[in-house]
Amino acid sequence: MRPTRTDLTQQSTRGGIGASTLRPDGGLKVTGEFAYASDLWHEDMLWGHTLRSPHAHARIVSLDTAEALATPGVHAVLTHADLPAATRYGLEVQDAPVLADGVVRHHGEPVALVAADHPETARRAAAKIKAVYEQLPVVTDEKSATAPGAPLLHPARADKHAPHVPHPNVVHCQPVVRGDVEAARARAHAVVTGDYEVGMQDQAFLGPESGLAVPAEDGGVDLYIATQWLHADLRQIAPVLGLPEDKVRMTLSGVGGAFGGREDLSMQAHACLLALRTGRPVKMVYNRFESFFGHVHRHPARLHYEHGADRDGGLLFVRCRIVLDGGAYTSSSPSVVGNAASLAVGPYACDNVDVEALALYTNNPPCGAMRGFGAVQACFAYEAQMDRLAAELGLDPVEFRRRNAVSQGSVMPTGQVIDAPAPVAELLRRVKALPLPPERQWETAGGSADLRALPGGVSNTSHGEGVVRGVGYAVGIKNVGFSEGFDDYSTARVRLESVAGEPVATVRTAMAEVGQGGVTVHAQIARTELGVAEVTLQPADTRMGSAGSTSASRQTYVTGGAIKAACEAVRERVLELGRAKFGTYHPAWATAELLLEGGKIVTDGGEVLAGLADVLDGEEPVEAERVWRHRPTEPFDLRSGQGQGHVQYSFAAHRAVVEVDTELGLVKVVELACAQDVGKALNPLSVVGQIHGATTQGLGLAVMEEIAVDPATGLVRNPSFTDYLIPTVLDTPAMPVDILELADAHAPYGLRGVGEAPTLSATPAVVAAVRQATGLPLRRVPLRPEHLTGTDVPA
Amino acid sequence: MRVNVTVNGRPRQADDVWEGESLLYLLRERLGLPGSKNACEQGECGSCTVRLDGVPVCACLVAAGQAHGRDVVTVEGLAARAGAAEGHLSPVQQAFVDAGAVQCGFCTPGLLVAADDLLERDPDPSDADIREALSGNLCRCTGYEKILDAVRLAAARTARSGQGA
Numbered sequence: 001m002r003p004t005r006t007d008l009t010q011q012s013t014r015g016g017i018g019a020s021t022l023r024p025d026g027g028l029k030v031t032g033e034f035a036y037a038s039d040l041w042h043e044d045m046l047w048g049h050t051l052r053s054p055h056a057h058a059r060i061v062s063l064d065t066a067e068a069l070a071t072p073g074v075h076a077v078l079t080h081a082d083l084p085a086a087t088r089y090g091l092e093v094q095d096a097p098v099l100a101d102g103v104v105r106h107h108g109e110p111v112a113l114v115a116a117d118h119p120e121t122a123r124r125a126a127a128k129i130k131a132v133y134e135q136l137p138v139v140t141d142e143k144s145a146t147a148p149g150a151p152l153l154h155p156a157r158a159d160k161h162a163p164h165v166p167h168p169n170v171v172h173c174q175p176v177v178r179g180d181v182e183a184a185r186a187r188a189h190a191v192v193t194g195d196y197e198v199g200m201q202d203q204a205f206l207g208p209e210s211g212l213a214v215p216a217e218d219g220g221v222d223l224y225i226a227t228q229w230l231h232a233d234l235r236q237i238a239p240v241l242g243l244p245e246d247k248v249r250m251t252l253s254g255v256g257g258a259f260g261g262r263e264d265l266s267m268q269a270h271a272c273l274l275a276l277r278t279g280r281p282v283k284m285v286y287n288r289f290e291s292f293f294g295h296v297h298r299h300p301a302r303l304h305y306e307h308g309a310d311r312d313g314g315l316l317f318v319r320c321r322i323v324l325d326g327g328a329y330t331s332s333s334p335s336v337v338g339n340a341a342s343l344a345v346g347p348y349a350c351d352n353v354d355v356e357a358l359a360l361y362t363n364n365p366p367c368g369a370m371r372g373f374g375a376v377q378a379c380f381a382y383e384a385q386m387d388r389l390a391a392e393l394g395l396d397p398v399e400f401r402r403r404n405a406v407s408q409g410s411v412m413p414t415g416q417v418i419d420a421p422a423p424v425a426e427l428l429r430r431v432k433a434l435p436l437p438p439e440r441q442w443e444t445a446g447g448s449a450d451l452r453a454l455p456g457g458v459s460n461t462s463h464g465e466g467v468v469r470g471v472g473y474a475v476g477i478k479n480v481g482f483s484e485g486f487d488d489y490s491t492a493r494v495r496l497e498s499v500a501g502e503p504v505a506t507v508r509t510a511m512a513e514v515g516q517g518g519v520t521v522h523a524q525i526a527r528t529e530l531g532v533a534e535v536t537l538q539p540a541d542t543r544m545g546s547a548g549s550t551s552a553s554r555q556t557y558v559t560g561g562a563i564k565a566a567c568e569a570v571r572e573r574v575l576e577l578g579r580a581k582f583g584t585y586h587p588a589w590a591t592a593e594l595l596l597e598g599g600k601i602v603t604d605g606g607e608v609l610a611g612l613a614d615v616l617d618g619e620e621p622v623e624a625e626r627v628w629r630h631r632p633t634e635p636f637d638l639r640s641g642q643g644q645g646h647v648q649y650s651f652a653a654h655r656a657v658v659e660v661d662t663e664l665g666l667v668k669v670v671e672l673a674c675a676q677d678v679g680k681a682l683n684p685l686s687v688v689g690q691i692h693g694a695t696t697q698g699l700g701l702a703v704m705e706e707i708a709v710d711p712a713t714g715l716v717r718n719p720s721f722t723d724y725l726i727p728t729v730l731d732t733p734a735m736p737v738d739i740l741e742l743a744d745a746h747a748p749y750g751l752r753g754v755g756e757a758p759t760l761s762a763t764p765a766v767v768a769a770v771r772q773a774t775g776l777p778l779r780r781v782p783l784r785p786e787h788l789t790g791t792d793v794p795a
Numbered sequence: 796m797r798v799n800v801t802v803n804g805r806p807r808q809a810d811d812v813w814e815g816e817s818l819l820y821l822l823r824e825r826l827g828l829p830g831s832k833n834a835c836e837q838g839e840c841g842s843c844t845v846r847l848d849g850v851p852v853c854a855c856l857v858a859a860g861q862a863h864g865r866d867v868v869t870v871e872g873l874a875a876r877a878g879a880a881e882g883h884l885s886p887v888q889q890a891f892v893d894a895g896a897v898q899c900g901f902c903t904p905g906l907l908v909a910a911d912d913l914l915e916r917d918p919d920p921s922d923a924d925i926r927e928a929l930s931g932n933l934c935r936c937t938g939y940e941k942i943l944d945a946v947r948l949a950a951a952r953t954a955r956s957g958q959g960a
Binding site: 206255697 | 813815816823824827828829830831832833834835836837839840842869870871873874884888889891892893895897898899900901902903904907923925926927929930931932933934935936937938939940941942943
């Protein structure tokens with residue numbers, strides 16, 4: 001293989017927890033040396049390509065691969081008939097075909113694979129595969145999916161949700177019921193009802209799906225891959241290859257972002273199948289067009305909400321129904337449903353709740369994990385409702401929220417008591433207290449207009465005429481870690497040794513670094529716990545135990561917890577060694593409260609007992625491996641939704657300031673301020689980076705991002721960055737961040753997962769601001785100009 | 796076909812280049828320079844930005860043959876071009892690391908080339924100028940705030956060192 005560097009062994013950074021230590025991989029990433037999965041190269045490698053379905057639902061009448069296979073340079077063409085073992089895979093339910101098995105159920109479903117000596121040869125050969133389809137009727141929404149005689153996506157389904165769903169095209173349905181909504185409604189002073197809709201958002205990570213599979217002499221395969229969870233991939237890939245897991249050796253390559261879109265398999269099994277068939281290394285890299293078909297998206301949703309309050313602004317009841325479109329296969333839809341249901345009311349105390357959330361099977365693209373995971377859709381709707389209810393009561397929207405905000409000790413609709421700080425009112429107070437950006441900020445000193453600061457920008461659509469400012473607020477609640485009884489653990493191995501007279505720690509986990517900076521904070525934890533400056537992080541691979549997924553804002557918490565535990569075990573052993581070597585020199589060796597600091601063993605009073613290197617010198621390296629779990633959770637009751645379902649909650653609030661060209665319907669977000677409680681900021685610079693990134697993705701959902709799927713055909717209409725827009729630097733405003741650190745006593749260092757909560761509240765805050773500017777109800781995101789100008793033509 | 800191109804100051808040659816290949820493919824797959832990134836291959840994301848005879852272009856939109864006989868600078872050449880010692884970074888590269896402008900890093904090479912071009916043209920750009928210059932480069936992780944910080948930092952450091960401070 002070409003010498004590549006994904007190792008993080010360079011030593012640019014020295015800080016412990018709480019410091020804004022710089023990324024250990026930053027140097028490699030700015031020189032272009034960091035090896036992403038799509039950068040891999042191997043002598044003799046072939047290129048894999050995927051033929052995908054042009055239809056959303058069709059029977060495959062015939063597949064003729066002869067001409068493709070005869071193309072010079074082509075080494076293999078595989079279809080469903082060539083699969084050696086398991087033919088389906090999936091995160092929660094194994095229902096996704098590795099290659100279509102006679103039926104395609106969504107646009108872009110993989111049908112055949114080609115391996116060739118040049119990527120263009122592979123593409124052209126794939127185009128020569130003669131696939132004959134007989135189109136079938138499509139179901140694309142709740143009405144069509146549950147109509148009498150509707151085609152069933154999975155008529156023979158036998159998953160654990162099948163017995164309790166109201167219709168076989170419903171993946172999972174989760175009610176949450178508490179109190180007496182009817183009685184509360186009868187005494188409500190104000191009631192507001194609304195229907196809301198959230199479009200299909202894409203993760204749009206920049207590094208495309210890619211990897212390199214290298215066949216091994218033992219009949220196994222080595223896979224270098226960009227993923228969010230090596231071991232979950234392994235569990236799905238090995239059965240498809242018909243190999244034991246120890247013959248599928250996976251190593252993490254550089255990952256160019258993820259945001260949930262790499263939780264499901266994409267090309268992993270395909271590349272391995274081609275490599276094993278051809279006996280040659282096979283690289284697969286999606287281009288952007290294919291990437292839009294190569295991973296699941298955020299569930300689009302339709303939400304019906306009814307809120308009622310008493311005369312004093314106390315929230316009396318919430319009733320809602322959330323319908324998520326899961327698309328053709330299960331992916332993580334059941335867990336998304338669980339989140340949507342359990343977080344449907346938001347960060348508000350309410351004794352009377354009647355929630356139902358469900359996901360559908362349709363012929364739309366499969367949907368699954370994306371940052372915010374079921375909580376995003378609900379937050380858009382409940383925050384719109386809170387604004388409307390405040391208006392109905394004549395209350396300030398922030399004051400109304402503060403009156404109803406949860407706090408430590410509040411009971412969630414699931415019956416779970418929030419047993420850690422929940423400073424929702426304080427977060428709102430903080431974003432509201434920030435100074436507002438100056439009015440008419442586009443005016444230059446000379447009295448002209450800087451177009452770049454106006455809605456429409458350099459399109460020169462306005463010099464300020466017709467531009468109206470609006471300010472909006474929102475707050476959200478997100479769970480941290482895997483919920484509903486999932487055995488959510490991580491594994492870490494830590495070694496401490498003396499190298500050239502210096503104590504050096506080595507940390508090994510299988511955590512997927514996807515850009516979030518887990519590698520930075522994990523090294524910081526080891527520095528803090530072991531009191532050393534020098535920490536080496538080893539590459540992540542499946543020879544190490546599972547670290548769990550890089551998702552659900554969990555890696556600092558869970559893998560961080562595992563590293564901390566392993567460090568504690570190493571420290572105990574080092575102290576034993578120290579006592580054996582030097583224990584007779586000082587009575588303090590006999591005390592329990594010894595610390596490792598600055599490369600030395602010290603008393604809690606700061607007295608130095610020995611240098612770590614002196615203790616370790618001449619000894620075998622001290623090594624410990626630990627598996628670490630957070631507090632257990634339990635499933636939600638299938639009828640009542642009651643249960644201790646979540647590990648931890650995280651909260652963020654936003655204030656959005658927008659300027660709207662009301663004549664053309666163009667929105668400029670001027671500022672998007674965030675306040676978030678992070679428990680403990682292990683790396684403040686990285687925490688702010690997470691908040692900025694999450695906020696920007698929320699902004700994107702508010703004003704531009706949507707995969708457009710034709711409701712009549714189920715076909716994706718905009719699989720490109722030309723037509724699926726994500727925010728550029730011109731679309732993204734100043735984002736002041738205010739961080740609270742209220743420790744959660746149950747979490748390592750009191751930390752709280754940070755990566756997702758701001759994704760929730762950014763979207764409704766922006767839309768609330770646009771509502772204030774325009775006076776329009778705006779029940780759907782993303783907002784389009786036609787929604788603001790009254791020129792929207794119903795489809 | 797054969798393509799001769801000067802990359803980061805070195806004459807390079809590639810044989811058997813298929814006419815449909817892009818400059819990006821030439822760099823990444825034939826010349827062993829994968830620093831320029833393949834995020835969209837549609838000319839929309841800017842992650843493959845290189846300088847072609849000094850002008851920033853999306854390498855995915857330039858045919859390999861169009862680069863024949865011309866001069867290309869990629870992210871791999873930025874440090875040497877800035878006169879940085881072996882193993883050291885250019886001011887703009889160092890500023891991206893220091894400001895926290897790098898998360899997944901996939902957009903970073905293109906942004907660095909674009910920022911380098913901006914600072915060469917305008918050593919003291921306003922925020923609006925920075926935003927305009929970087930508007931062709933998508934980043935999905937950072938929300939751009941730290942990228943703006945990095946460009947400001949690089950400009951300030953270069954100004955200071957230029958004054959001999």
